[in-house]
Amino acid sequence: MSRNDTAARTDPMRVGVVGVGAMGENHARVYSELQDQEVDLAGVVDRDAAVARRVAAEYGTTATDLETLLERCDAVSVAVPTPAHVETVTRCLEAGVDVLVEKPIAPTVEEGRQLARRASETGQVLQIGHIERFNPAVQTVADLIEDVEVIGIEAERLGPPVDRTARGNVVFDLMVHDVDIVASLLGSEPDSVTAMGTDDGQYATATLAYDDVVASLTASRVTQKKVRKLTVTAAECLLEVDYLQQSVLIHRDSYPAYLVDDGTRRYRHESVVERPRVDNGEPLRYELESFLEASRTGSEPEVTAEDGIRALETVQTIDSLVAEDEPAAEREVEAQ
Structure with missing residues (x-):
């Protein structure tokens, strides 16, 4: 169903979810919670009919097939396995429906x-689901670094698998979040990349070199x-982000001090630590609200297809x- 005169829309925004596994079900949940914002969850689709019905x-909607869902909806979230992204997203766009597709784009x-x-040809909104962009702590840091000289960035995304029998690709599943965050903070692509991994690729590190900034990701x-x-080293300060706590610390004016205690001389560093206000909330809700706003107005989404491709x-x-099997020192390549 093509978007018509979205700026003047007064009726509820009709949305759906294609693929309601773990992530897709969360999309359905959040859409169902947005009824006070004139959002109507019109249906869900999944290749497992029992899962779709559950x-x-x-969340108070109906399980249906993709063709029927697209006839009902103005916008959909696509959370199907990555190999199915191209076919599914293309069908949605050609039906005149705006799409938020989970990362990676394809x-x-x-x-x-x-x-x-295809999105450009059809005139539909295509947003990529890089959810950490909408973490309030990341958005706070994005504002802060506009006024500092960034030197280096470090990101750690670590932990045991939720399902210990699953061994998905740690770079595509986990590191991709920080790749996108670094790119958005610096506004550019890396000049070169080095990387290595161990334990059958379940532990990976990468170093991305930009003009005067080095980013280290694990x-x-x-x-x-x-x-x-996420840690951002700047000439003026050190910024620390805890994604899980949605908190930011700013370390400034670190200086050494020698103390005498009971005749013993001790050395320590002291610094000023600031805790900027972070308006905490669920990143997925912020992401979907942003997507629906772009869909209503036909404006450019906050995370574009070009961002997803990058x-x-x-x-x-x-x-x-x-x-690769070569030693890490031999693996440096020029980024494409």
């Missing part, structure tokens, strides 16, 4: 570009503690390096 019953960069072209499914942290290009480079 989720539909949970299995390959060329297929991602194909989807970007992702792991074999670390027995869940860690989601992240995919970088993680493909990292993944290819992690998979």
Whole structure:
């Protein structure tokens, strides 16, 4: 159903979810919670009919097929497995329906570009589900770094798998979040990339070099503690982000001091630590609200297809390096 005169829309926004596994079910939940914002969850689709019926019953909607859903909806979330992104998203766009597709945008960069072209041709909104962009702590840091000289960035995304029998790609599943965050903070693509991995690729590190900034990323499914942290080193301060706590610390004016205690001389560093206000909330809700606003107005989404392609290009480079057998020192390649 094509979007008509969205700026003057007064009736509820009709939305749906295609693929209601773990992530897709959360999309259905949040859409159902947005009824006070004139949002109507018109239906859900899943290849497992029993799962679709269960989720539909949970969130007060109906389970249906894709063709019927697209006839009902103005916008949909697509949370199907990545190999099905191209076919599913293309069908949605050609039906005149706006799409938020979970990351990565597509299995390959060329297929991602194909989807970007199709969205442009149909005039539909295509937003990529890089959810950490909408973490309130990240948005706070994005504002703060506008006034500082960034030197380096470190990101850690570590922990054991939720399902210990699953061994998905740690670069595509986890590191991609931080690849996108770094790109959005710096506003550019890396000049070069080095990477290595261990434990059958379940632990990976990458170093991304920009003009005067170095970003070091680590992702792991074999670390027995869940860690989601981002550290930005600037000439003026050090910014620490805890994704899980949605908190930001700013360290300034660090200086050494010598203390005498009971005749013993001790050395320590002291610094001023600031805690800027962070308006905490669920990143997925913020992401879907942003998508629906772009759909209502026909404006450019906050995370564009081009952003998704840029992240995919970088993680493909990292993944290819992690998979190689050569020594790490031989793996540096020019980023595409």
